[in-house]
Amino acid sequence: MTNPLIRPDIAALSAYHVPPSKGMVKLDAMENPYELPLTLRQELARVLAEVPINRYPDAGAAELKAVLRAAMKIPPASEGMEILLGNGSDEIIQIIALAVAKPGAVMLGLEPSFVMYRVAATYAGMRYVDVALNADFTLDLAATLAAIRTHRPAVTFIAYPNNPTGTLFDAAAVREIIAAAAPGLVVVDEAYFAFADASFLPELAQHRNLVVMRTVSKLGLAGIRLGFVCGSSYWIDEFDKLRMPYNINALTQTVATHLLRNPCALYDQAEALTLARGQLAAELARLPGVAVFPSAANFILFRVANATTVFDGLKQRGILVKNLSKAHALLNDCIRVTVSTPEENQQFLSALKACL
Numbered sequence: 001m002t003n004p005l006i007r008p009d010i011a012a013l014s015a016y017h018v019p020p021s022k023g024m025v026k027l028d029a030m031e032n033p034y035e036l037p038l039t040l041r042q043e044l045a046r047v048l049a050e051v052p053i054n055r056y057p058d059a060g061a062a063e064l065k066a067v068l069r070a071a072m073k074i075p076p077a078s079e080g081m082e083i084l085l086g087n088g089s090d091e092i093i094q095i096i097a098l099a100v101a102k103p104g105a106v107m108l109g110l111e112p113s114f115v116m117y118r119v120a121a122t123y124a125g126m127r128y129v130d131v132a133l134n135a136d137f138t139l140d141l142a143a144t145l146a147a148i149r150t151h152r153p154a155v156t157f158i159a160y161p162n163n164p165t166g167t168l169f170d171a172a173a174v175r176e177i178i179a180a181a182a183p184g185l186v187v188v189d190e191a192y193f194a195f196a197d198a199s200f201l202p203e204l205a206q207h208r209n210l211v212v213m214r215t216v217s218k219l220g221l222a223g224i225r226l227g228f229v230c231g232s233s234y235w236i237d238e239f240d241k242l243r244m245p246y247n248i249n250a251l252t253q254t255v256a257t258h259l260l261r262n263p264c265a266l267y268d269q270a271e272a273l274t275l276a277r278g279q280l281a282a283e284l285a286r287l288p289g290v291a292v293f294p295s296a297a298n299f300i301l302f303r304v305a306n307a308t309t310v311f312d313g314l315k316q317r318g319i320l321v322k323n324l325s326k327a328h329a330l331l332n333d334c335i336r337v338t339v340s341t342p343e344e345n346q347q348f349l350s351a352l353k354a355c356l
């Protein structure tokens with residue numbers, strides 16, 4: 001039954017759906033499959049036992065920010081570069097949209113891309129304009145520049161590497177977009193930085209209209225919900241006004257501070273997954289009727305003759321992947337699989353062979 005008090009654009013949405021995955025090999029959400037080493041988990045138990053959970057968390061999360069700066073080589077505050085933390089980068093996307101959503105303001109996205117950009121535009125009442133990527137999921141630079149000229153977007157989101165395609169866009173083309181979009185903001189979303197050999201963090205000072213967003217979710221800490229955006233205080237100080245007080249809880253701050261002070265264990269796992277990505281992509285490419293797209297992330301996008309048949313066949317065999325067939329016209333018969341441990345990757349490959 002329709003609720004007449006609800007905004008029609010909200011009533012038209014569906015809630016974010018997470019499919020049941022109990023007992024399945026979960027390869028649908030780009031999670032890191034590895035546990036932390038036992039000694040690290042025991043250390044965590046010790047430090048978490050000392051957290052005063054009767055008190056509100058450190059509102060500015062100063063210690064965590066300092067550790068993040070070191071772990072991620074973020075340009076220093078002395079160069080005017082600030083950090084805003086979010087309850088996952090999803091919260092940051094929403095904060096940015098709310099901040100720039102003046103009446104008539106446009107958000108530009110390069111589709112297919114991360115679904116939360118469009119969702120955040122809807123929440124904020126912004127118009128979302130999408131530019132299609134090329135059929136091989138590279139940037140259509142001419143079309144993107146034309147859309148920027150026509151729509152003058154207040155904000156443009158670029159996932160680098162892109163989800164769900166895995167594409168690492170040409171850096172020179174991204175620079176052209178940043179220049180053309182000015183003074184409009186460009187958000188380079190580096191959720192998959194740990195698996196890609198490229199970043200716009202070192203270029204922050206060169207572009208007044210650029211901010212870079214990252215998350216620890218794909219690095220192995222999806223459960224603690226922590227993302228951040230960094231850039232000039234010109235932007236970050238404004239975004240900070242939209243942040244709910246104490247948005248990063250005390251347990252998250254403690255876990256992240258402890259683990260990122262010595263991030264080797266997590267970066268080693270990311271390196272193993274990057275290596276496994278190459279092997280999995282090569283094995284997929286050998287299968288008849290499978291077309292693999294290049295990936296710089298911890299997942300692989302591939303096309304089959306009938307994605308729904310393959311998705312259902314994998315599910316029957318206990319393997320959960322993402323069927324993207326209906327997500328965008330360019331993704332027809334495309335499936336996305338998260339790179340996992342060698343054992344789970346083999347399980348996935350055997351199951352896939354059985355249902356092709």
Ligand SMILES: *Cc1c(COP(=O)(O)O)cnc(C)c1O
Pocket residue numbers: 030087088089090091114159162163189191214215216217222225226227
């Ligand atoms: C997974 C993902 C995010 C969301 O990260 P959270 O910090 O878990 O909210 C953001 N951007 C892209 C491109 C992603 O794939």
